[in-house]
Amino acid sequence: MNYVIWFTGLSGSGKSTIAEKLYHFLKDKGEKVEYLDGDIIRDTFPKTGFDKNSRVEHIKRIGFIASLLEKHGITVICSFISPYKNSRDYVRKICKNYKEIYISTPIEHCEKRDIKGLYKKARNKEIKNFTGISDPYQKPENPELTIDTSKESVEVSLGKVIKFLKL
Amino acid sequence: MNYVIWFTGLSGSGKSTIAEKLYHFLKDKGEKVEYLDGDIIRDTFPKTGFDKNSRVEHIKRIGFIASLLEKHGITVICSFISPYKNSRDYVRKICKNYKEIYISTPIEHCEKRDIKGLYKKARNKEIKNFTGISDPYQKPENPELTIDTSKESVEVSLGKVIKFLKL
Numbered sequence: 070m071n072y073v074i075w076f077t078g079l080s081g082s083g084k085s086t087i088a089e090k091l092y093h094f095l096k097d098k099g100e101k102v103e104y105l106d107g108d109i110i111r112d113t114f115p116k117t118g119f120d121k122n123s124r125v126e127h128i129k130r131i132g133f134i135a136s137l138l139e140k141h142g143i144t145v146i147c148s149f150i151s152p153y154k155n156s157r158d159y160v161r162k163i164c165k166n167y168k169e170i171y172i173s174t175p176i177e178h179c180e181k182r183d184i185k186g187l188y189k190k191a192r193n194k195e196i197k198n199f200t201g202i203s204d205p206y207q208k209p210e211n212p213e214l215t216i217d218t219s220k221e222s223v224e225v226s227l228g229k230v231i232k233f234l235k236l
Numbered sequence: 237m238n239y240v241i242w243f244t245g246l247s248g249s250g251k252s253t254i255a256e257k258l259y260h261f262l263k264d265k266g267e268k269v270e271y272l273d274g275d276i277i278r279d280t281f282p283k284t285g286f287d288k289n290s291r292v293e294h295i296k297r298i299g300f301i302a303s304l305l306e307k308h309g310i311t312v313i314c315s316f317i318s319p320y321k322n323s324r325d326y327v328r329k330i331c332k333n334y335k336e337i338y339i340s341t342p343i344e345h346c347e348k349r350d351i352k353g354l355y356k357k358a359r360n361k362e363i364k365n366f367t368g369i370s371d372p373y374q375k376p377e378n379p380e381l382t383i384d385t386s387k388e389s390v391e392v393s394l395g396k397v398i399k400f401l402k403l
Binding site for chain 2: 101114115
């Protein structure tokens, strides 16, 4: 069975790290798999803005792509902050086997890592509408799986996803 | 071999009629095929506006979807007015086997048909930025195939596409 595996969480929460490893795990197994990540597709497929409506529409578009690929038997791994519940629920609705994985790493931990230096810029107000600082993140209420990367290694997190989805 | 088969032409030119028939032809043959049409995906995947930039970005997004599906061995049939050369060229660039089919049906003929009543509204200025009336259509310079549906039946046009692409 193929899935749409949707990673949601704050910037720096570790979602893309796990998602990428999961992609390579499935690819190496010979599965039909695609990886969609905000950072990767930004050039071709940019958000049209950072206000709530633009963010929601952006996730709807990504969800549409995921559902198309899923329909053709491809497992789609998506890694997007996707801060709004209604946009994630929309994707769940249009996909057959949507699995939401909430990377719940606390913001203090994400900000401490600050791999891309974005939190610093958001605190200095060089970046506006930054999720968790100046823009909301609506926590998933019923995700299929929750992972906190501040408490375990990437390998342990990856193992949990693989085991949970029986991949 | 799988393709991205891109139908471009004015509203009412007959592109979607041929594209749909081609989709069913391939589907019935058991091919892996997807159909993307402006009218169909409008709800999930709307243009963000009708100005030049919005139109170009919209086609870039569609092209990205087509290239993803193509990568996974699926033939993608696209039917979009896609009035700007640079956006079509962008799709050509990111796809491996892009085949542009220009439906060259003259505007007088499209307007005479006016199946959706859009030309009338455009003439009455009820619709703004209408391609061919109040917005430009840049004719393809080197399409793989050109078809004028004012001169032949749908079946003849379809046959030309099938023969040309050796489908």
